[in-house]
């Protein structure tokens with residue numbers, strides 16, 4: 350739950366245990382709220398402050414994720430507690446106190462195979478550890494980012510487990526309210542990446558779902574077909590009962606902040622809405638951007654295999670969902686940063702750089718910071734509260750075991766062309782289930798910079814992007830990738846851009862039209878904000 354320690358006195362009464370809350374001076378929160386809000390962003394905050402359940406959306410780069418920090422700050426000023434969750438680890442790590450949906454729910458990799466009532470039982474109980482673990486269910490406000498990647502089934506789980514596991518004294522008044530009475534704020538863009546494996550297991554019994562009609566329908570294999578038959582289109586969170594139950598206020602953000610290049614905004618909107626490109630637009634996509642190497646993950650794996658024996662200069666990290674088991678780093682190598690190190694200085698998730706050397710390991714407290722920018726205080730405290738000692742031990746163990754090199758020094762090229770060099774140290778995450786600590790994971794938050802997968806690029810602003818149009822891409826992937834680039838100068842499409850698939854399906858179009866009328870589809874309106 351955010352914030353993690355005791356809050357200052359507030360004129361408002363929080364309904365949760367204040368010992369679990371924290372300092373308003375947290376550097377990550379301050380650093381992320383340093384830009385002025387636009388009116389439409391302020392409107393979202395006002396909706397949240399009024400206590401409504403809110404779903405806000407907008408094109409890629411409209412500031413959805415960034416707005417979360419301002420909402421957290423507002424909620425906190427009101428004396429309430431808040432928890433931010435997101436389906437992907439990469440995006441969750443960008444938010445104050447953020448965690449993955451699965452971790453929030455106390456899930457481990459096989460938890461989806463377990464009947465929901467057994468899961469409830471495992472998470473219930475009165476031991477101190479379990480009570481501490483469950484404290485997050487007591488948050489006054491639950492914020493879910495990247496809701497487009499949260500399946501309808503997962504939203505039902507969140508609703509069910511929160512309703513059952515919220516402390517009784519909070520729950521009693523709101524027994525018939527969604528999520529046991531917690532205020533819900535959800536955001537995302539249903540034109541971007543869809544949920545991964547949305548019908549994997551039956552919610553009730555945990556059995557693997559059976560595919561029907563070539564994958565267009567799914568059902569539980571048990572005799573009474575728990576839940577009946579699901580259409581593939583029911584994968585989206587907005588199709589679930591919990592979505593209707595929440596009675597969201599729907600807000601659409603129209604201004605786009607990542608791209609300031611008018612022509613590029615037009616191209617992205619056309620792509621999103623499946624409007625054909627002009628010849629000039631095709632040319633600018635193919636010729637305008639950087640000449641980057643055209644590599645797939647297989648190419649990279651081959652590269653690594655070939656260089657397997659040159660162990661000197663390599664560091665290892667542990668694996669997570671989208672993390673590779675081993676990332677070998679060496680001087681001269683291009684890398685991409687996976688977390689926000691210092692947003693004010695322009696070093697954030699997606700920054701591209703080159704390793705220029707290694708800083709010898711040391712075992713003092715500094716190892717827990719991602720970086721240190723001269724005299725400035727460390728911008729990012731990586732290991733809060735209870736896990737700090739554990740994290741230090743793991744990272745120290747890592748350093749003692751890998752004597753060869755040290756932390757990589759990376760020279761980043763900022764969007765304005767300036768070069769900034771920083772040491773990148775380890776981050777640390779823990780996974781727990783039912784109050785038990787299961788896994789501690791340390792990693793250096795860098796990816797090889799020749800190529801990354803689309804899910805890895807989520808939430809990033811990447812100054813220079815090259816993508817291949819001819820590859821078979823899934824729903825929303827191309828739009829997600831293209832919209833990482835801030836300008837046409839930073840985008841190169843290899844192949845024929847006419848082959849790029851549009852991203853909004855009829856289901857999503859219908860949903861958006863129902864909620865926002867024609868606003869998301871009115872090109873002239875969208876373009877007006879850019880003077881077009």
Ligand SMILES: Nc1ncnc2c1ncn2[C@@H]1O[C@H](COP(=O)(O)OP(=O)(O)OP(=O)(O)O)[C@@H](O)[C@H]1O
Nearest residue numbers: 384385386387409410411412413414415606607808
């Ligand atoms: N009010 C604002 N003023 C200036 N810049 C902003 C503002 N809001 C957001 N930004 C910047 O715009 C960029 C995109 O923001 P953000 O990543 O939050 O958008 P998003 O809608 O979540 O994008 P995506 O869906 O593609 O991940 C970021 O660099 C962010 O700092």
